[in-house]
Amino acid sequence: MTDYPVRVEATLDEPLSRGLWLVKWLLAIPHYLVLAFLWFAYAFVTIAAFYAILVTGRYPRPLFEFTTGVLRWSWRVHYYSYAALGTDRYPPFTLADVPDYPARLEIAYPERLSRGLVLVKWWLLAIPHFIVVGLFVGGGTWLASRTGDGTFNWAAGGLVGVLVVVAGVVLLFTGRYPRPIFDFVLGMDRWALRVAAYVSLMTDAYPPFRLDMGGAEAGHEPPHPQPPHPHATGWTAGGSPPRSPAPCWCSARWAWSPAARPRCGPTAPSATRTATSAPLPRSSPAGTPWPPIRCGWRACRYRSSRASSETSGSG
Incomplete structure (x- = not known):
């Protein structure tokens, strides 16, 4: 399509x-x-x-x-x-x-x-x-x-x-x-x-007789608006920032410790390893793989609480 x-x-x-x-x-x-x-x-x-x-x-x-x-x-x-x-x-x-x-x-x-x-x-x-x-x-x-x-x-x-x-x-x-x-x-x-x-004469492509429901266009991810990072630089109208934040992994230290500071990095195990002194686990304490998540303290907090419950349950 x-x-x-x-x-x-x-x-x-x-x-x-x-x-x-x-x-x-x-x-x-x-x-x-x-x-x-x-x-x-x-x-x-x-x-x-x-x-x-x-x-x-x-x-x-x-x-x-x-x-x-x-x-x-x-x-x-x-x-x-x-x-x-x-x-x-x-x-x-x-x-x-x-x-x-x-x-x-x-x-x-x-x-x-x-x-x-x-x-x-x-x-x-x-x-x-x-x-x-x-x-x-x-x-x-x-x-x-x-x-x-x-x-x-x-x-x-x-x-x-x-x-x-x-x-x-x-x-x-x-x-x-x-x-x-x-x-x-x-x-x-x-x-x-x-x-x-x-x-309005802006395209010659005839509109399809198709009801594409939902917030995302067919074959595309929906936008993921998030508040700007506190250390991000300002942006003025007319600029071309990224369409949406890139997926990332929570670091091992944050994933296992709710009291730790959230640390996220780009989607790549090697990049995430550089963000923390602890090695990046390829699976959760319960043995299931970590799925990719979005950067942000809410996502990391959710992951950390889940990891803590799995750790206590396994103990």
């Missing part, structure tokens, strides 16, 4: 507040105001890109970065609010990619685009998808219809809106977000964003 050039990824950022979703519409008002201006500009940028593609066969990169940024910003705000309710982390005010935010959008820049497709793909070829997306988002949260003056209609509703409200009610009473609803909602959001990028 080949990768589609529009990648939509998200992580269910649990634990979630039981009642915060009731006021997220209010908290998101600053974003809605900014996005109103950005989407107004988005229409004119798309028209300019239309003529540029028609003449040169290329989407000007500065315009492409802007339209990608607007879609990315919109996706973060909608993921925070009522297109998913997947996180309580307030969305950043930026067009740039934010690697540690639970919702991410990436669109591969096309070196060449068809001059002929640009005439029909944004309306005629996309009609079947408009029907599907209209059912998903009710005409629609992302890009189910387009008005005569080139602007886009988008509003909450459809199956996404109904399921998100159900998830919110369940969250209110149980404190947990139903995983099946999350996976299904993410599949519909992903479908809508693929169509949005296609009709």
Whole structure:
């Protein structure tokens, strides 16, 4: 299965507040105001890109970065609010990619685009998808219809809106977000964003009629947002830090001693050995192999308590 050039990824950022979703519409008002201006500009940028593609066969990169940024910003705000309710982390005010935010959008820049497709793909070829997306988002949260003056209609509703409200009610009473609803909602959001990028002339690859459910794209790991390491250097918008932290092993000293300081290193026994004076065990005290885990004191603490219980049990 080949990768589609529009990648939509998200992580269910649990634990979630039981009642915060009731006021997220209010908290998101600053974003809605900014996005109103950005989407107004988005229409004119798309028209300019239309003529540029028609003449040169290329989407000007500065315009492409802007339209990608607007879609990315919109996706973060909608993921925070009522297109998913997947996180309580307030969305950043930026067009740039934010690697540690639970919702991410990436669109591969096309070196060449068809001059002929640009005439029909944004309306005629996309009609079947408009029907599907209209059912998903009710005409629609992302890009189910387009008005005569080139602007886009988008509003909450459809199956996404109904399921998100159900998830919110369940969250209110149980404190947990139903995983099946999350996976299904993410599949519909992903479908809508693929169509949005296609009709915005950002790719010639026709969106697949496929509901890729869950937070990860097919064949890819979901993003693993984590707080930055206390000794990590700062990062400014527009940089290109790693997509997610690399897997690592807890050191032998930390794995067997809950009171010890966590020490993690890259995925390689030799690299981990250099982080501690104790030799790295290839298996736990119970004889089972250590699985790779993510760096972080929570993961190491869990491993250490498990190793301690196994050691006491074997004794």
